[in-house]
Amino acid sequence: MVETKWGQQAEALAQGRLDAVILNDWYAIASLAALSPGTVQSARVLDQDLVIWCGQDGTVQVWADRCPHRSVRLSRGKVVANTLVCPYHGMVYDTTGQCIQVPAHPDYVPPKQACVRSYPVQVQYGLVFVCLGDDPSAIAPFPEWTDDQFVKALAGPYPCQTGGYRAIENFLDLAHFAHLHTGILGDLEFPQVGDYAVTTDDRGVHFDDIHIWQPDPMNTGQGGFVTYAYSAFRPLTAYFRKTTPDGDCLTIWYVVTPVSEAECIGWMWMALNFIDASQTDDAIAFQDKVFEQDRDSLESHNPKRLPLDLTTEFHVPCDRGSLAYRQWLKQLGVTYGTL
Ligand SMILES: [Fe+2]
Numbered sequence: 001m002v003e004t005k006w007g008q009q010a011e012a013l014a015q016g017r018l019d020a021v022i023l024n025d026w027y028a029i030a031s032l033a034a035l036s037p038g039t040v041q042s043a044r045v046l047d048q049d050l051v052i053w054c055g056q057d058g059t060v061q062v063w064a065d066r067c068p069h070r071s072v073r074l075s076r077g078k079v080v081a082n083t084l085v086c087p088y089h090g091m092v093y094d095t096t097g098q099c100i101q102v103p104a105h106p107d108y109v110p111p112k113q114a115c116v117r118s119y120p121v122q123v124q125y126g127l128v129f130v131c132l133g134d135d136p137s138a139i140a141p142f143p144e145w146t147d148d149q150f151v152k153a154l155a156g157p158y159p160c161q162t163g164g165y166r167a168i169e170n171f172l173d174l175a176h177f178a179h180l181h182t183g184i185l186g187d188l189e190f191p192q193v194g195d196y197a198v199t200t201d202d203r204g205v206h207f208d209d210i211h212i213w214q215p216d217p218m219n220t221g222q223g224g225f226v227t228y229a230y231s232a233f234r235p236l237t238a239y240f241r242k243t244t245p246d247g248d249c250l251t252i253w254y255v256v257t258p259v260s261e262a263e264c265i266g267w268m269w270m271a272l273n274f275i276d277a278s279q280t281d282d283a284i285a286f287q288d289k290v291f292e293q294d295r296d297s298l299e300s301h302n303p304k305r306l307p308l309d310l311t312t313e314f315h316v317p318c319d320r321g322s323l324a325y326r327q328w329l330k331q332l333g334v335t336y337g338t339l
Pocket residue numbers: 170176180181290293294
């Protein structure tokens with residue numbers, strides 16, 4: 001992989017902290033709806049500063065956020081037609097990242113190395129994804145995306161001062177419901193967690209048939225028994241499907257972007273088969289509330305990186321899902337953000 005020798009990512013690669021699985025995965029960096037022609041934004045993924053810009057033709061580019069001339073941030077620049085112009089000396093870059101114009105020398109032809117590193121971009125599920133590696137994997141499926149029975153609502157982004165796998169583990173964890181989501185997803189009178197099955201296959205790690213009672217599982221003000229099925233499809237993409245005996249169903253497709261080994265940003269697509277489109281704001285507000293209840297605990301993790309050495313923390317029977325997730329990460333060869 002070609003990389004600037006100034007980048008922290010290059011340092012992580014050199015130190016063996018950054019592995020191929022994490023480097024070649026796709027990470028959500030913007031909502032497509034927030035990118036209109038002419039928009040320039042910054043993002044940070046795997047310790048790499050990025051500029052996201054949208055040309056006047058609507059095409060989205062994601063590049064290293066550094067002008068190769070004097071190393072200033074291109075995200076402070078502006079879009080002119082389908083080019084990005086550096087704020088410092090007005091260098092003009094075309095959609096391939098090549099410098100095509102130097103205002104101080106109108107007749108100067110910039111050399112080939114006057115080129116910004118660009119990254120593969122995919123727009124999927126209304127989100128812009130970037131891959132920083134040269135051998136991109138696949139974006140995990142969101143099963144309800146094309147199912148018209150479900151209304152979709154995007155919650156987040158949720159920036160969080162913890163490692164991405166801690167955020168995923170929290171998403172997959174039921175035993176904290178009684179304590180952090182009292183009165184909504186759990187009840188202090190009933191903190192017990194029953195047995196559940198865990199399987200690992202080539203689609204990831206899955207926990208099935210988890211039956212629990214929740215005081216207000218669907219934000220309807222009604223308590224009831226629900227059944228959960230969870231999956232971690234990718235190291236930083238997880239999913240659950242929660243159903244009531246009446247057939248009401250909420251699924252959440254959760255993608256977590258690793259800003260660094262200790263910071264992340266979560267994006268949650270919800271799919272609900274029991275509301276209409278006018279109720280999506282309520283569904284998002286509910287998810288915002290649940291995430292804020294999780295935040296203090298999430299950000300207090302020490303270490304923020306996830307220990308794959310299972311002797312670092314102790315485990316109880318209902319942690320079998322978290323153990324399977326950690327073992328799977330180890331099997332995949334994930335090193336970034338782990339200990
Ligand atoms: Fe939670």
